[in-house]
Amino acid sequence: MQMEQKKVTVLGAGSWGTALALVLADNGHEVRLWSHSKEQAESINATKKNEKYLPEITLQDNLTAYSDLADSVRNITTIVVAVPTKAIREVLRKLVPCLYQPVTIVHVSKGIEPGTLKRISEMIEEEMPENVLEEVVVLSGPSHAEEVCLRHPTTVVVSSKNLEKAEEIQDLFMNQHFRVYTNPDVIGVEIGGALKNIIALAAGISDGLGYGDNVKAALITRGLAEIARLGTKLGANPLTFSGLTGIGDLIVTCTSVHSRNWRTGNMLGKGKKLNEILEEMGQAVEGVRTTEAAQQMATEYGVNMPITSSLYKVLFENVPPKYAVEKLMSRDKTHEMEDLVNILINE
């Protein structure tokens, strides 16, 4: 099938922005990859490599790096935003004055903003005036950049209030290695993608403490229960949590050595200090800020999130991980399906 060739800009030349730019270039589109570092953009254009984030991968000739934001979005109507959640507002505030036409924003980040408790699509709608924001589409799912770049089969979901727009973005990214589904449940897709990082930190801690597969299975299953509990309270469809952006992303992030969240947890479990780990990592570890946000949401919405609350104490109140596990295990007895019954009643 002949694919329609488009011009697309990707903002953020980290691991995920680069991997998605590579998928789009594989599809024959003219891809502009914007980096806020002039040095990095020049290096990508000179070497066809992103030495810092994905050094093994050779980038295609139809992919060009830019460091001037206005140049990178000139005559562009589709923009992929691939910076960490904490940088989204700053990047959008710089982007808006560069736009002279309505654009579709595809956001691919996974987080919730502490304090405002906003999802990323809500932040985008707040920051971008209606005359330049045509539509917001979320792209999420179990997808490590390292494997996408090797063209290993990967499945993701795009979600938007506007199904036609979601299908347009599905066509833009889809190829034989990268299969894209649609799902209209924006809230569920964003909440699943953001909150799985909390459980991945906990899974890493468990591995770092030397626990085995029983704990991992418990964390994934009970983690999903608390994600679904909060998500449905916020208006998500409970079925979304049994899909790629729910259980799918939980599995990959809790079990993969590629995961920065899992690796951070693993080092915490081995006794390293959080600030030292984050400095060493030098990359987005979204679960830390999302734990703060989810803990605030749990309180605000009266949702029981024991794993999130325990992790919050480990990350922000210096509670030793082993003690947090003991506390989790000695809570009052309960009924497994209580969650399900509550979800069904809320539906």
Ligand SMILES: NC(=O)c1ccc[n+]([C@@H]2O[C@H](COP(=O)([O-])OP(=O)(O)OC[C@H]3O[C@@H](n4cnc5c(N)ncnc54)[C@H](O)[C@@H]3O)[C@@H](O)[C@H]2O)c1
């Ligand atoms: N890496 C993955 O496999 C993957 C997969 C799916 C989703 N994600 C999500 O994608 C988002 C980005 O993650 P990543 O893996 O690319 O992170 P990364 O740390 O590899 O790269 C982040 C990029 O954003 C840039 N950046 C940071 N602050 C900026 C600012 N204020 N202005 C402009 N640029 C800025 C950095 O320079 C870097 O190029 C995260 O929300 C992450 O959860 C990542």
Ligand SMILES: O=P(O)(O)OC[C@H](O)CO
């Ligand atoms: O490396 P992580 O932990 O940010 O996870 C990357 C992706 O979200 C996995 O789907």
